[in-house]
Amino acid sequence: WIERDIGIEFGEWDMPVVDKVTFQSTNPKIFFGGDAAWGPENIIWAAAHAHQAAISINKLFNGEDIYDRPEPESNLVSQKMGVHEWSYDNDISQAKRFIVPHADQSISLKDIKVEVELGFDEKQAFEEAQRCLNCDVQTVFVEDLCIECDACEDICPTDCINFIDNSTEEDIRKNLRVPALNLDQDLLVSEKLKQTQRVMIKDEDVCLHCGLCAERCPTGAWDMQTYLYEEAKIY
Ligand code: SF4
Ligand code: SF4
Incomplete structure (x- = not known):
């Protein structure tokens, strides 16, 4: 079902010759993945191939080198x-780092089992997160x-x-x-x-x-x- 006269070369098993990095065929405007590229593969590989081919197509349209690729899934x-x-x-917060509240020393010094760092309450945690x-x-x-x-x-x-x-x-x-x-x-x-x-x-x-x-x-x-x-x- 792949047309034979549009510049695509076919190789082993009569499958199209496809670049394993870019998924480009010998016709630079045509890309393959999954079963159509290398014979039976599972759907997960097909989806991964499609992602890679999409990156190549995007780069081709933008006149970029299709071999200059982003790190996986970036x-x-x-x-x-x-x-x-x-x-x-x-909204940039000017707040300095908030100090984590501690238990009252009059209690914590008397009992080694008392938890000293109490952690932020909801309001403090929100304000601390705003410093991001x-x-x-x-x-x-x-x-x-x-x-x-x-x-x-x-x-x-x-x-x-x-x-x-x-x-x-x-x-x-x-x-x-x-x-x-x-x-x-x-x-x-x-x-x-x-x-x-x-x-x-x-x-x-x-x-x-x-x-x-x-x-x-x-x-x-x-x-x-x-x-x-x-x-x-x-x-
Ligand atoms: S705002 Fe800055 S980046 Fe945008 S057109 Fe003007 S100089 Fe260029
Ligand atoms: S995002 Fe960075 S570069 Fe842009 S206005 Fe804010 S501080 Fe300046």
């Missing part, structure tokens, strides 16, 4: 719901969408976005709005931007993941995306 998903709405709580910096939510920048209005640079509360001329790493680190002194933290450096040939440089160390850059950006060049990572067996 995913970046936009958190945008409306213009100013996010599916995660991005949403490290699983990433700022993702798409150069091609940026019109270099610099609005995101203006609104960022921690000055971690910079539009500057590219230079040596040493120079750049000194000349950012907030000097990037932690050499263990790589900088995000974009490709050269079309209009001014500057680059966008961001120091992740000072980002609060508040999403204000993505709210302000008129073109959607910034997006807030959750990074999901889950190991899955492919073969």
Whole structure:
């Protein structure tokens, strides 16, 4: 049932020749998985093959190298719901770490069996959770969408976005709005931007993941995306 005259080569058992990494056939626009690729497999393999083929197709459509693949089951998903709405709580709390309440010493010192750390009550636990910096939510920048209005640079509360001329790493680190002194933290450096040939440089160390850059950006060049990572067996 697979057409024979559309550039697909067939190999052993008269099955199509399929790349085991990309699931691409010898016709670059056609992908196979499951039974159609290598003969009888179970449904779980077929689903895993479909995921991999979908990654390849997405990369092909975006003109990317289909062999440059994400780690197994990693995913970046936009958190945008409306213009100013996010599916995660991005209100940054200024609270310092809350101290876990202890039992009264007049009681705990008298009895070794008394539990000393009482734990947070519901209200304290909620406030402590609000201190979360949403490290699983990433700022993702798409150069091609940026019109270099610099609005995101203006609104960022921690000055971690910079539009500057590219230079040596040493120079750049000194000349950012907030000097990037932690050499263990790589900088995000974009490709050269079309209009001014500057680059966008961001120091992740000072980002609060508040999403204000993505709210302000008129073109959607910034997006807030959750990074999901889950190991899955492919073969
Ligand atoms: S998420 Fe907030 S802190 Fe991070 S770059 Fe955007 S505006 Fe700045
Ligand atoms: S707000 Fe958007 S379009 Fe403007 S400079 Fe920032 S990323 Fe580029």
